[in-house]
Amino acid sequence: MDAGVPALPSRASFDSTSSHSRSVPQLDLQRANGPLHDEITAALARVVESGCFVLGPECQQLEESFAEFCHTKHAVCCASGSDAVLLALMALDLQPGDQVILPSYTFFATASAVTRLGGKPVFVDIDPVTYNLDIEAVEQAITPLTKAILPVHLYGQCAEMDQLRDIATKHNLPLVEDAAQAIGAEWHGRKSGSLGDIGCFSFYPTKNLGALGDGGMLTTNDDALADRLRLLRVHGMRPRYVHSVVGINSRLDAFQAAVLRVKLGHLESWAAQRREVAHHYAALADFYQLRDVVQLPREMLSCVHAWNQYVVRVPAQHRDALRETLAERKVGTEIYYPIPLHLQTCFADLGYREGDLSETERAARETIALPIYPGLTPSEQEYVMRQIADYFAAVRLADPPPVSRPGQAPATYFPETRAA
Numbered sequence: 001m002d003a004g005v006p007a008l009p010s011r012a013s014f015d016s017t018s019s020h021s022r023s024v025p026q027l028d029l030q031r032a033n034g035p036l037h038d039e040i041t042a043a044l045a046r047v048v049e050s051g052c053f054v055l056g057p058e059c060q061q062l063e064e065s066f067a068e069f070c071h072t073k074h075a076v077c078c079a080s081g082s083d084a085v086l087l088a089l090m091a092l093d094l095q096p097g098d099q100v101i102l103p104s105y106t107f108f109a110t111a112s113a114v115t116r117l118g119g120k121p122v123f124v125d126i127d128p129v130t131y132n133l134d135i136e137a138v139e140q141a142i143t144p145l146t147k148a149i150l151p152v153h154l155y156g157q158c159a160e161m162d163q164l165r166d167i168a169t170k171h172n173l174p175l176v177e178d179a180a181q182a183i184g185a186e187w188h189g190r191k192s193g194s195l196g197d198i199g200c201f202s203f204y205p206t207k208n209l210g211a212l213g214d215g216g217m218l219t220t221n222d223d224a225l226a227d228r229l230r231l232l233r234v235h236g237m238r239p240r241y242v243h244s245v246v247g248i249n250s251r252l253d254a255f256q257a258a259v260l261r262v263k264l265g266h267l268e269s270w271a272a273q274r275r276e277v278a279h280h281y282a283a284l285a286d287f288y289q290l291r292d293v294v295q296l297p298r299e300m301l302s303c304v305h306a307w308n309q310y311v312v313r314v315p316a317q318h319r320d321a322l323r324e325t326l327a328e329r330k331v332g333t334e335i336y337y338p339i340p341l342h343l344q345t346c347f348a349d350l351g352y353r354e355g356d357l358s359e360t361e362r363a364a365r366e367t368i369a370l371p372i373y374p375g376l377t378p379s380e381q382e383y384v385m386r387q388i389a390d391y392f393a394a395v396r397l398a399d400p401p402p403v404s405r406p407g408q409a410p411a412t413y414f415p416e417t418r419a420a
């Protein structure tokens with residue numbers, strides 16, 4: 001082997017398939033759920049026998065374990081991550097016309113929670129390295145109508161929570177974490193969900209802690225907010241058939257809670273596997289000398305990334321063609337997200353135009369999510385990266401990158417991306 005080329009890295013500990021995988025799905029839930037079959041069916045049987053199917057003891061015990069996991073005083077379960085964001089804003093008494101600052105580069109539910117209450121989403125741009133809220137843009141977007149700041153911990157990495165906390169405190173605004181993708185993520189030693197006034201989580205099956213259906217959770221250290229969330233998720237009803245406020249029906253069912261209680265016990269080990277997958281991709285990108293064309297995700301210093309998604313950036317002119325090539329070679333990928341929220345038709349009346357959020361729009365053109373999940377093997381990862389290397393080998397032949405001169409920074413397809 002050429003002395004200048006690093007040796008193919010190994011990640012032997014959980015490599016159970018041949019080194020010639022021919023198909024790598026974007027996601028395979030069965031790899032984590034399958035080994036828990038007996039534990040899960042026993043938990044489901046327990047619920048059947050209990051006769052208690054909505055909220056009740058299973059949900060209460062899940063809430064207690066979840067609060068302990070997140071290091072928060074309270075956890076309040078609900079029917080989905082979308083409802084968690086909605087309930088958080090209801091608990092903060094968002095009124096029609098109130099503005100909420102949030103990223104446009106996120107799942108739809110972050111913003112629809114605002115508009116469902118008659119509020120106005122104020123979309124701000126992202127940092128090009130982390131894909132999370134650009135802090136300067138947040139401060140500039142604050143007006144007398146701002147009612148809350150709603151950062152998203154995208155792909156599993158926390159937004160800049162210390163600076164956001166400073167801004168929120170300075171302007172006397174609540175901070176709501178959309179931590180749907182970031183259970184277990186840490187910001188300087190503190191867990192996601194404990195960093196703002198309210199944390200919102202999703203148990204959608206693709207999440208790091210996924211139910212066998214829908215589910216969500218809210219976390220807070222504030223007794224009054226926790227009480228209000230509990231009231232709002234049951235139609236604002238307390239006691240029975242007495243309604244002091246208008247809430248919604250957003251109850252978690254006991255089957256999902258029972259499954260989640262089983263799975264919560266495995267979360268740390270799955271997180272370690274996701275982390276290993278992420279590190280192995282980085283080693284493979286070095287091995288295949290792909291760093292000039294494939295920009296890898298970066299974990300911020302002193303933070304723990306939950307690696308819900310492994311999203312790389314490639315030159316925009318190659319993103320869709322690369323994705324097609326990978327699909328032909330049976331490698332599943334996804335685009336999170338191809339159309340930023342500020343350019344969605346349903347938000348046209350907010351008046352945003354193409355070009356308003358340049359980093360968001362660039363990310364939507366350049367990013368592609370590679371497979372990452374517990375049980376993904378090193379040989380599968382090697383297969384994925386080899387297909388990417390093949391694609392760019394052909395590109396380099398046809399269209400070589402600019403040559404850098406001695407003393408200049410190395411040539412890159414991403415000259416405009418600033419460092420973290």
Ligand SMILES: Cc1ncc(COP(=O)(O)O)c(C=O)c1O
Binds near residue numbers: 081083203204215
């Ligand atoms: C950032 C973000 N917010 C909110 C949600 C909504 O969660 P759910 O699908 O459980 O309603 C999701 C789920 O995909 C998400 O990724």
